[in-house]
Amino acid sequence: MSVAKSRWANDDPETEAIIAQRRREKEEKRRAKVEKQRQLEEASRVPAPTKSADTAQGVNGDVGPPKKRRRLSNDPDAPSAADEVLKSEEPKKQSSLLRFPVSEWGPCRHVDNFERLNHIEEGSYGWVSRAKDITTGEVVALKKLKIENSPDGFPVTGLREIQTLLEARHPNVVYLREVVMGNKMDDVYLVMDFLEHDLKTLLDEIREPFLPSEIKTLLLQVVGGLDFLHSQWIMHRDLKTSNLLVNNRGEVKIADFGMARYYGDPPPKLTQLVVTLWYRSPELLLGADKYGTEIDMWSVGCIFGELLTKEPLLQGKNEVDQVSKIFALTGPPNQQTWPGFRSLPNAKSLRLPPTSASPAGNPPLLPRSRFPYLTNAGLDLLSSLLALNPASRPTAQQCLAHPYFREDPRPKPKEMFPTFPSKAGMEKRRRHHTPEAPKRGQDAPELDFAGVFGGAPGGDSGEAGAGFTLRLG
Amino acid sequence: MAHPMAGLKHLSNALATPDQLSNSSSSIDEVPSDLESSIRCAGAQLTQTAGVLLHLSQDIIAQAIVIFTRFWLGAEGGSLRIYSAKDVSAAALYLTAKISFQPTSPRSILNVYNLLLSPDASPLWFVNPRGPPKQPPAADTYILSEGGYQAARLVLLRIESVILRTLGFDTHVALPHTIALTYLQTLGVSKPAVSRRVLEHLNAALLSPQLLYVTHQPNALAVAAIYLATREEGVKLVDGEWWEVFDVDREELGFLVVGMRSTEGFMRKETEQWKDKAIPMVTDEVDAEIERRRMMDEGE
Secondary structure (H helix, E strand, O other), X not given: OOOOOOOOXXXXXXXXXXXXXHHHHHHHHHHHHHHHHHHHHXXXXXXXXXXXXHHHHHXXXXXXXXXXXXXXXXOOOOOHHHHHHHXXXXXXXXXXXXXOOOEOOOOOEEHHHEEEEEEEEEEOOEEEEEEEEOOOOOEEEEEXXXXXXXXXXXXXXXHHHHHHHHHOOOOOEOOEEEEEEOOOOOOEEXXXXXXXXXXXXXXXXXXXXXXXHHHHHHHXXXXXXXXXXXXXXXXXXXXXXXXXXXXXXXXXXXXXXXXXXXXXXXXXXXXXXXXXXXXXXXXXXXXXXXXXXXXXXXXXXXXXXXXXXXXXXXXXXXXXXXXXXXXXXXXXXXXXXXXXXXXXXXXXXXXXXXXXXXXXXXXXXXXXHHOOOOOHHHHHHHHHHOOOOHHHOOOHHHHHOOHHHOOOOOXXXXXXXXXXXXXXXXXXXXXXXXXXXXXXXXXXXOOOHHXXXXXXXXXOOOXXXXXXXXXXX | OOOOOOOHHHHOOEOOOHHHHHOOHHHHOOOOHHHHHHHHHHHHHHHHXXXXXXXXXXXXXXXXXXXXXXXXXXXXXXXXXXXXXXXXXXXXXXXXXXXXXXXXXXXXXXXXXXXXXXXXXXXXXXXXXXXXXXXXXXXXXXXXXXXXXXXXXXXXXXXXXXXXXXOOXXXXXXXXHHHHHHHHHHOOOOOHHHHXXXXXXXXXXXXXXXXXXXXXXXXXXXXXHHHHHHHXXXXXXXXXXXXXXXXXXXXXXXXXXXXXXXXXXXXXXXXXXXXXXXXOOOHHHHHHHHHHHHHHHHHX
């Protein structure tokens, strides 16, 4: 025996026999493997499963551990180096078959597997607390779904939230680890990765607004995550700064899918009661029941504005006030900038000033005075996101390609992003002054927008830059 | 931005583990495996028929059948001695429709199931072995009373929760149907008879005792259905191993083709075996059937 005996070595012959037995088995395994390798070389192609395991590991780290398939091919001591050689020598003949990420299903665990640490937040669709996984010690966010004895069984919003989150595996979307149950049938909790901050709290905390380079880093990630969601036919329908989570590594993740749902082409008839008022797009406010991903892009515009000024951009007191705040910023719609807006249900009562000399451009540029430190490219992007006409807003993909993100200052590398003390991580409760997303099941209000422009043409105390008058209150 | 594997969830499914396939909760509860297969297959047919009567589109129905099939698998799955197949079928269909673009009400679901499970009025061979009634059946044999509805509604919603809990709330089901049509276009096959046959194979495979939908990814099911349909319709495809273009290897294709072909024989055997009596769709009937078989064995 070539191996020197350590002083821990056991002289017990029985143990020796077991060790020898193991060694024999290992030797046999290795021989089998060499034989297999030889056959593979003869076949001159790499077996697809091995490749799939490699890709699954390499590229797809965030997909749950592929247990079943991988075990077949991914023996820990398999000569993977030899595989590499094979691959590089025979790049042409191999047929590389794509293997799907393998996932499984199993019953829900019990919430007692988590120890609750502190409360974070209470939203319209449930409360969130910070908790620790007792087995692994990992800190997670635990969100209890609100299930008030719904007459139709498990609420469809909760189902959609889980379904969309499970499907939306992306670095910029919060990671849903599992769903766990409490003692009662309708105690349901979502277990998600814990992030230290939400963007709303962070904006409230910091004294100065983010730097332009930091805004770009944040916005790029939001739009990147949203681009992925839209590519998966998922609309978020409640984007706002308090639903964007940020960790101390400068990463942003879209959270709270309580309003999210799949959409289709052609779009199905949907409820207009979505999106928190301040982030709600004009077509929703005017009662459109057919809408698309453009509503999310409007919210992105509001978030962009909020990042620039540290304050929510359009803080309407109610739907009517929200519409007047929007028109005060963008100028009123006309047939050129938004053809067909007149046919929206709530637009009937809308009385626009007779002479609406809207600024040039389609969509028109927002007043520069509101965003004095923004570059021209930035203002162009913001104006297009906040275009009244949904068709004029860029898609998430177009947004990512916008020159604003390529001009100086460049987006700050995530690693360089400043860190902040976490409110959620301590015994502090996040308090939001943002209104909540509309509740499901409410009736869409019939809105009377007759008062939006006060009906009176000519100026009394109109806001500068908007080219029309506004009666407040 | 998005890495290459991102978004594949849309086209793929969670698959049963070997452990889930070899141990079912029902087998632990001493339900004979052939009985389990019979009930599972009958439950799938029940779901299909109910979906048709409810005017639901086939993708919702197929998804419901896959959810129904998953529910019974594994030691931690549902047992046929605890949950009635008819209730799980109804709840799976209700749940799937709820998250689709075509939701349906508990009342519609329960009315349809009441008809389909009526021993006198049902058109289903495994509920009503005498065959669909020749004369219009008496209304009280299939109409749900208000009290009956209230009770059934509670069961429906409870079983919905049980399904969700058992499946860890994963309701995602990707189907091979549209994938197959895309592949057919890619292969340049435009004969309608082929497309129709492909869909027939895919829908028949939902009933397969080999549980093809929970053991294979949709792209493989699509390729196997195309392979069979083009052969049956005498349409020649490109030379070479075209299935590899769709990421299916010869071995998997071969297995699936055999599996899909065997469904017909299985169904023939089933209708023969159960031609005089109903397949038990509720727990009491399952218990009674097991007891009956035990007595038969002891009698011999």
